[in-house]
Amino acid sequence: MIKVEGLSKHYGQRIAINDLTFHADKGEIVGFLGPNGAGKTTTMRILTGYMPATTGSVNIAGFDIFKESLEARRHIGYLPENVPLYEDMKVWQYLDYLGDLRSVPNRGERVEAVMGLVGMTDRAESFISSLSKGMRQRVGLAQAILHQPKVLILDEPTVGLDPIQKRDVLELIRELGKDCTVLFSTHILSEAQAICNRLLIINNGQIVAEDSPEKLQRRMTGGERVKVSVAGDADGLMQLFKGLSWLDGIRSVSGNSFELDLPGGGKDMRPAIARLVVENGYELLELRSMDLNLEQIYLQLIRSDAEAGAH
Amino acid sequence: MRNMWIIARREYGHYFISPIAYAVAFLLFLIVGIIFGLIKTQAPNAPADLQGELGSAMTIFLFMTPALTMRLLADEQRSGTMELLLTGPIRAWEIVVGKWLGAWLFTWTLLLFLAFVYGSVLTAYGNPDYGVLTTSFIGLGMVLGALLALGIIGSAVTSNLVGAMIIGLTINLFLWMFGFAMEAVAGWFSTIDWVQKFSQYMNFTSHLENFQSGVFASIDFAFYVSIIAVSLYLTTRLVESRRWR
Numbered sequence: 001m002i003k004v005e006g007l008s009k010h011y012g013q014r015i016a017i018n019d020l021t022f023h024a025d026k027g028e029i030v031g032f033l034g035p036n037g038a039g040k041t042t043t044m045r046i047l048t049g050y051m052p053a054t055t056g057s058v059n060i061a062g063f064d065i066f067k068e069s070l071e072a073r074r075h076i077g078y079l080p081e082n083v084p085l086y087e088d089m090k091v092w093q094y095l096d097y098l099g100d101l102r103s104v105p106n107r108g109e110r111v112e113a114v115m116g117l118v119g120m121t122d123r124a125e126s127f128i129s130s131l132s133k134g135m136r137q138r139v140g141l142a143q144a145i146l147h148q149p150k151v152l153i154l155d156e157p158t159v160g161l162d163p164i165q166k167r168d169v170l171e172l173i174r175e176l177g178k179d180c181t182v183l184f185s186t187h188i189l190s191e192a193q194a195i196c197n198r199l200l201i202i203n204n205g206q207i208v209a210e211d212s213p214e215k216l217q218r219r220m221t222g223g224e225r226v227k228v229s230v231a232g233d234a235d236g237l238m239q240l241f242k243g244l245s246w247l248d249g250i251r252s253v254s255g256n257s258f259e260l261d262l263p264g265g266g267k268d269m270r271p272a273i274a275r276l277v278v279e280n281g282y283e284l285l286e287l288r289s290m291d292l293n294l295e296q297i298y299l300q301l302i303r304s305d306a307e308a309g310a311h
Numbered sequence: 312m313r314n315m316w317i318i319a320r321r322e323y324g325h326y327f328i329s330p331i332a333y334a335v336a337f338l339l340f341l342i343v344g345i346i347f348g349l350i351k352t353q354a355p356n357a358p359a360d361l362q363g364e365l366g367s368a369m370t371i372f373l374f375m376t377p378a379l380t381m382r383l384l385a386d387e388q389r390s391g392t393m394e395l396l397l398t399g400p401i402r403a404w405e406i407v408v409g410k411w412l413g414a415w416l417f418t419w420t421l422l423l424f425l426a427f428v429y430g431s432v433l434t435a436y437g438n439p440d441y442g443v444l445t446t447s448f449i450g451l452g453m454v455l456g457a458l459l460a461l462g463i464i465g466s467a468v469t470s471n472l473v474g475a476m477i478i479g480l481t482i483n484l485f486l487w488m489f490g491f492a493m494e495a496v497a498g499w500f501s502t503i504d505w506v507q508k509f510s511q512y513m514n515f516t517s518h519l520e521n522f523q524s525g526v527f528a529s530i531d532f533a534f535y536v537s538i539i540a541v542s543l544y545l546t547t548r549l550v551e552s553r554r555w556r
């Protein structure tokens with residue numbers, strides 16, 4: 001449904017996104033995850049035909065967004081980051097107007113249905129200028145799904161919402177994802193994790209990781225981290241670990257427990273560690289492999305990317 | 312094409328909830344009323360026409376149309392709704408022409424109101440030439456179309472309302488003055504035929520005067536239509552170029 005190849009965008013000297021390649025298939029909800037300034041909005045603006053790219057190609061529902069822009073745009077529902085609304089219109093008028101511009105069939109019924117979906121039926125007669133942030137967000141979403149697009153592109157749809165509104169919007173996106181392909185951006189991992197089939201992590205205009213939340217977790221912890229605790233005195237244990245040249249990292253958590261980063265590569269090194277500890281006369285209390293949670297992976301990816309960029 | 316009409320309809324309706332539009336209408340009716348009163352009472356035997364009244368209406372429009380056009384594109388840009396329109400299945404020219412059309416239809420409403428009121432008064436107290444009245448109003452309508460198209464350029468250049476108005480006003484006044492300048496030039500080269508013709512063609516007001524004297528010539532239409540076409544084309548390019556930044 002969405003196919004992006006080698007996409008780059010330069011603002012003058014500044015490279016906002018660099019050689020992005022990804023896809024989103026029918027029925028997928030893809031989370032576009034990255035810190036502020038990573039290039040999420042820029043990418044989405046290119047995908048929706050608002051901006052041209054410097055290089056690369058974008059295909060939406062079978063149409064090239066640059067060469068067959070109008071056709072491609074028919075299949076896109078888009079909620080821009082700043083949720084553009086006409087303040088002087090009533091909720092239903094706004095939806096009716098945009099529905100008219102998009103030639104939505106049975107417009108009256110569809111507007112009613114969409115207002116029901118986002119839970120704004122009882123505010124249909126309210127002026128948009130009088131709505132709260134959460135309601136505005138929902139009207140923006142309603143606008144994006146009005147014409148039943150095949151591709152839904154949502155730029156930070158949960159920003160500025162309280163936790164309950166956030167949960168509702170995510171629930172709604174999950175619901176919408178059953179009928180169309182969704183690409184939504186956020187800088188909050190837990191949101192993406194909650195509803196996405198796949199995550200694209202972008203930093204400094206480049207994709208640094210792409211996978212399902214579970215696989216991402218597994219892959220990133222391929223180099224395993226284990227926690228080692230001993231009973232009583234642990235003097236000299238640190239020295240002992242430092243002697244193991246194949247360890248990727250050693251951290252002392254408290255007086256008698258440590259976190260060790262083992263190298264990936266298939267071979268389980270935990271028995272070797274256990275033996276080392278016991279053979280040197282320490283009493284082993286705990287030897288446990290720790291799962292990195294996605295939050296840590298995300299931070300680690302972005303940090304290592306920043307370090308790589310600094311060199 | 313369909314989208315153009317949808318946008319035109321929305322903009323037309325928007326003027327009826329816009330205080331600025333009411334202010335423009337009020338000033339127009341007030342000034343035309345005063346001038347009508349002055350002319351018809353000072354010279355009781357004056358012909359039953361609206362030459363002076365509509366001439367002054369043209370001057371009012373010169374200053375007021377930028378107030379009607381300033382928000383047309385600037386507001387969309389400022390609120391971000393332009394992004395919504397341009398990522399929908401809508402072409403840039405449909406937005407620009409639709410907006411202009413909405414404004415033009417609104418000013419036609421004002422003109423029809425004037426035509427109805429003063430047409431009735433003239434009929435009641437005199438014997439007006441309806442043909443001349445009709446061409447006068449059509450001429451004024453064409454002038455308005457041109458002024459609104461010029462004004463909308465300002466609205467595409469900046470998303471600042473006051474800036475958009477000042478740019479529109481500057482363009483209007485420049486074009487108006489240009490006509491006078493051309494008259495002067497024509498005076499200096501009074502023997503060269505094509506200079507005469509060119510200066511006549513480029514005169515913003517002389518074409519309206521033709522309409523007002525009951526002449527219905529295609530060259531006068533062509534003048535205003537070409538201003539409209541060039542301005543709207545330019546504005547469309549400006550709207551398109553905004554997204555290339």
Ligand SMILES: Nc1ncnc2c1ncn2[C@@H]1O[C@H](COP(=O)(O)OP(=O)(O)O)[C@@H](O)[C@H]1O
Nearest residue numbers: 011014016035036037038039040041042043556
């Ligand atoms: N119109 C613009 N002109 C110049 N630089 C821009 C423009 N828009 C965005 N950028 C830059 O491009 C980078 C990516 O921005 P953006 O796509 O908005 O990131 P995100 O949406 O992930 O926060 C940022 O460094 C930003 O400063």
Ligand SMILES: [Mg+2]
Nearest residue numbers: 040041042081
């Ligand atoms: Mg952004």
